[in-house]
Each structure stands twice: as structure tokens, then as C-alpha cells.
Amino acid sequence: MKPAAVAELFTRFRAANPKPTTELEYSSPFELLIAVLLSAQATDVGVNKATRKLFPVARTPQAMYALGVDGLTEYVRTIGLYRNKAKNAIETCRILIEQHGGQVPRDREALEALPGVGRKTANVVLNTAFGEPTIAVDTHIFRVSNRLGLAPGKNVDVVEQKLLKVVPADFKLDAHHWLILHGRYVCKALKPECWRCPVSDLCAHKPKTPDPDAVADAKPARKPVAQKIAESMQPSARKTRAASSMGAASQAKMAGDPHGTSGTPVRKAVKKGLQKAPPPPAGAKTPKRRSSTGAASQTKMAGKALGTSGKPSKPPAKATARTSAAAKTGATRNTSQTATTRKRG
Ligand code: SF4
Numbered sequence: 473m474k475p476a477a478v479a480e481l482f483t484r485f486r487a488a489n490p491k492p493t494t495e496l497e498y499s500s501p502f503e504l505l506i507a508v509l510l511s512a513q514a515t516d517v518g519v520n521k522a523t524r525k526l527f528p529v530a531r532t533p534q535a536m537y538a539l540g541v542d543g544l545t546e547y548v549r550t551i552g553l554y555r556n557k558a559k560n561a562i563e564t565c566r567i568l569i570e571q572h573g574g575q576v577p578r579d580r581e582a583l584e585a586l587p588g589v590g591r592k593t594a595n596v597v598l599n600t601a602f603g604e605p606t607i608a609v610d611t612h613i614f615r616v617s618n619r620l621g622l623a624p625g626k627n628v629d630v631v632e633q634k635l636l637k638v639v640p641a642d643f644k645l646d647a648h649h650w651l652i653l654h655g656r657y658v659c660k661a662l663k664p665e666c667w668r669c670p671v672s673d674l675c676a677h678k679p680k681t682p683d684p685d686a687v688a689d690a691k692p693a694r695k696p697v698a699q700k701i702a703e704s705m706q707p708s709a710r711k712t713r714a715a716s717s718m719g720a721a722s723q724a725k726m727a728g729d730p731h732g733t734s735g736t737p738v739r740k741a742v743k744k745g746l747q748k749a750p751p752p753p754a755g756a757k758t759p760k761r762r763s764s765t766g767a768a769s770q771t772k773m774a775g776k777a778l779g780t781s782g783k784p785s786k787p788p789a790k791a792t793a794r795t796s797a798a799a800k801t802g803a804t805r806n807t808s809q810t811a812t813t814r815k816r817g
């Protein structure tokens with residue numbers, strides 16, 4: 473994305489939301505740190521629900537540490553991975569008390585040294601609690617940066633480095649929140665709502681999702697099922713259906729041409745009971761029925777001895793063998809009979 477387009481993009485985001493901020497509820501850097509720590513793979517809504525009960529009884533690292541892991545677990549058990557998160561939070565409280573005087577350090581390295589605090593959590597705390605121009609890349613920002621073509625990259629670290637380079641200094645402090653809110657509510661993961669996106673003309677993602685209302689209006693209204701059934705019961709509809717299920721030749725025959733375009737008889741239509749066989753046209757020969765028997769056999773069946781070639785048909789091989797054997801036997805008998813007769817004579 474060209475620098476002018478990037479500037480235009482953030483100008484529009486700022487015009488729509490001049491003071492963007494996190495949706496996590498907090499009143500101090502410590503509460504923000506704990507809320508962000510609890511929010512990994514959970515929703516801000518779910519975290520807020522839990523911390524609304526937790527923070528009134530544990531506003532400081534000392535108070536939370538006093539709850540212990542079991543005590544804290546009771547407040548956060550509605551959040552995913554709560555056992556591990558509770559352990560990390562109590563250990564974080566201990567380190568804050570022992571190493572940072574009960575304060576959240578304004579230092580990336582010190583923050584990332586806390587259990588359960590990674591680069592993203594440190595970036596959020598530095599940006600939101602201390603006003604540092606960092607850009608934490610979460611799943612929403614990663615997706616939006618790639619789709620827009622703002623800071624394409626294969627992993628969050630690459631995207632973060634590119635964002636830090638391309639986002640103008642004037643917008644850097646709030647860029648994280650503008651992008652996260654845009655990804656959460658407009659440029660959604662499964663179906664981005666491009667039709668209402670304020671930066672659609674600057675976005676590199678294709679194709680754009682069309683307005684579902686406009687798509688619904690463009691579709692022809694669906695007929696109610698009852699109406700469809702009633703229509704299908706009409707004789708004219710049945711006739712049309714029957715006609716359409718047949719080929720052009722059959723349709724032509726039904727229209728009075730017994731031979732249709734191909735000249736084949738109307739057997740199919742008659743078989744289906746859709747029509748009586750039409751009388752053959754004057755002077756037309758009745759087509760002979762074909763049988764599976766060969767031409768020679770057909771000729772024999774007609775009482776002729778000649779096949780298609782005009783030569784006499786040969787008897788079947790077996791019959792020939794039997795006949796010659798019988799002839800031989802007969803000849804032998806006749807010979808012996810003659811011999812006997814001669815003897816008697
Ligand atoms: S046009 Fe669509 S894909 Fe592009 S940023 Fe807007 S919502 Fe996301």
C-alpha cells in the first residue's frame with residue numbers, strides 16, 4: 473500500500489473513532505496487566521465479567537497475592553485456561569512486589585520477564601497504560617494487515633515490524649486499537665463485511681463481500697411449496713413435463729409426425745401410455761421388427777434355405793458330427809445286415 477493510501481486509511485479510522493481504546497475494563501496499569509494476561513484465547517466480554525468481581529477485592533499486587541492460587545481461581549474459573557492463568561497471575565504479583573515495589577514496570581524486558589506475559593501483552597500494556605507507540609499484533613491485526621495489503625507478512629513478528637515502518641508517526645499510538653476494532657467488527661475472519669467497510673476502496677483483498685440485502689433483492693422471490701405442488705397438478709403442467717422429458721423426435725411424433733425428425737417409430741411414447749400408435753402414412757411400409765437373431769436365422773425362420781450370401785446354410789457343427797457318426801453306424805448295420813442275409817441266403 474502506498475504511503476498516501478496508508479495516511480488516508482488512518483485518517484478515515486480517526487474520523488470514525490477519534491479516541492479508540494481497549495474494550496477490557498481497568499482502572500490502573502496493574503489491573504490492565506492482569507486483564508490482558510487473563511484475555512489470552514478468551515473474549516474481552518468474558519474477562520470483564522470475571523474482573524468486575526475480582527478487582528473490587530484485589531486492586532493491588534499485594535491484595536491479589538493474598539488470595540493465593542485457589543482464591544483467585546474462584547474468580548476466574550469462567551475463563552478458558554483459568555488454572556494456568558491463576559498460577560501466572562499470582563507469580564506475577566509476587567515478582568511485582570519483590571522486584572518492582574508493587575508497580576508495573578514501564579519496560580519491555582521487565583514486562584516480558586513476568587510469567588504469562590509475552591511480547592503482545594507487553595505491547596498492549598506499554599501502549600495502553602503508558603502511551604508508548606507500540607503496535608501489538610493479535611489475530612485481528614494480523615488478518616487485517618494482510619487483507620488490506622498494509623503490512624503483509626507470514627507471522628506476527630514480520631507484520632509488527634512492517635506496521636511500525638509504514639504507519640505514520642501521527643497515527644502510531646492509536647493504530648493498534650483502530651486495526652483491532654476494524655478486524656473485530658468489520659473485517660471479520662470468516663466473512664469480512666466489505667459492503668460497509670470505510671476503507672474498501674483502499675483494500676487489496678479480493679473478492680469483496682457484497683451487501684447481503686442487495687443480493688437478496690436481486691434474487692427472484694421463491695414460490696411457496698403449496699403453490700408449486702398445485703401448479704404441478706395442472707394437466708397442462710403434466711403435459712409440458714411429459715413433453716419435455718422426451719426427445720425432439722418424440723415430441724415431433726406427438727405433434728402428428730409419426731416418424732419424427734429421425735424417422736424412428738413412436739414406440740417409446742406409446743410404451744409410456746402417452747399416446748396411441750399413429751397409423752402409418754399412406755403407402756409407407758410397416759417397419760419389420762428386429763430380433764436378436766442374425767440375418768441367416770431370420771431367413772431360415774421365413775422358410776428359406778439360403779442365408780444372406782445365397783449359399784446353403786451349414787448345419788451346426790455338433791449336428792454334423794452326430795449325423796456322420798449315425799450315418800457310419802447305419803452304414804455298418806446295413807453292411808452286416810446284408811452279410812447276414814447273404815449267409816442265410
Ligand atoms: S474491504 Fe473487506 S477485506 Fe478489505 S478491509 Fe474492508 S472488510 Fe476487510
